Amino acid sequence: MKENPEKDIKFLTKLFGAEVQFMRGVSRLEDLPSLSLPEIAFAGRSNVGKSSLINATLGRRDVARTSNTPGRTQEINFFNLSKSLILVDLPGYGYARESKSKIKAWNELIRLYLRGRASLKRVFVLVDSRHGLKENDREIMEMLDEAAVSYQLILTKCDKLKPLEVEKVLKLTSQEAIKHAAAFSEVLTTSSISKNGIETLRASIAQFV
Ligand SMILES: Nc1nc2c(ncn2[C@@H]2O[C@H](COP(=O)(O)OP(=O)(O)OP(=O)(O)O)[C@@H](O)[C@H]2O)c(=O)[nH]1
Ligand SMILES: [Mg+2]
Numbered sequence: 001m002k003e004n005p006e007k008d009i010k011f012l013t014k015l016f017g018a019e020v021q022f023m024r025g026v027s028r029l030e031d032l033p034s035l036s037l038p039e040i041a042f043a044g045r046s047n048v049g050k051s052s053l054i055n056a057t058l059g060r061r062d063v064a065r066t067s068n069t070p071g072r073t074q075e076i077n078f079f080n081l082s083k084s085l086i087l088v089d090l091p092g093y094g095y096a097r098e099s100k101s102k103i104k105a106w107n108e109l110i111r112l113y114l115r116g117r118a119s120l121k122r123v124f125v126l127v128d129s130r131h132g133l134k135e136n137d138r139e140i141m142e143m144l145d146e147a148a149v150s151y152q153l154i155l156t157k158c159d160k161l162k163p164l165e166v167e168k169v170l171k172l173t174s175q176e177a178i179k180h181a182a183a184f185s186e187v188l189t190t191s192s193i194s195k196n197g198i199e200t201l202r203a204s205i206a207q208f209v
Pocket of ligand 2: 050051052065066072073089090091092
């Protein structure tokens with residue numbers, strides 16, 4: 001990206017206002033699209049707000065499908081942004097109102113994708129600000145550390161907390177992030193409703209264009 005802040009804003013507005021194309025939803029590893037553009041993936045527990053955050057980042061409501069019921073996103077969904085990069089909406093790991101075999105299959109697919117994708121430039125690991133890091137988040141973080149896949153933690157749904165509560169969970173989460181080899185030390189705070197943190201997230205994504 002350019003260094004002039006005004007130009008940066010223009011660049012971001014243009015990039016995220018550009019055409020978004022749904023490429024495909026994948027439930028089997030052999031159906032993954034061939035490696036082409038840089039990929040940025042949104043991972044996290046079911047219902048943490050992955051699909052909503054993708055929509056907020058794109059400034060659109062309905063690119064990625066969202067729902068109150070954990071387990072909405074059932075495939076790895078690939079979205080081509082402006083023929084420049086690919087945003088990847090993953091199914092949630094952990095709890096979902098689905099059969100054990102389905103959850104196991106999703107978890108397996110997510111892990112294989114995250115560990116073995118050469119074009120994957122950054123993983124955002126989303127964490128519900130009301131709950132903080134859970135065991136299955138830590139498992140994913142350790143797996144990404146081992147695979148040397150760069151990732152950044154993002155606290156979601158910060159509109160549901162008071163500012164001081166956000167500060168507290170941010171501090172705790174940051175203290176854990178710095179202990180992980182492949183994690184960014186900076187943890188982002190976001191809300192897909194108030195749009196807080198979305199510009200920072202956009203800037204973070206745009207560096208891969
Ligand atoms: N208050 C608030 N609610 C949110 C926010 N982001 C998402 N939600 C709500 O949380 C629920 C789950 O959002 P999704 O975006 O579908 O979550 P997901 O992580 O994609 O869920 P799965 O695909 O099931 O894993 C929906 O009811 C959203 O409206 C947010 O920033 N603030
Ligand atoms: Mg989803």
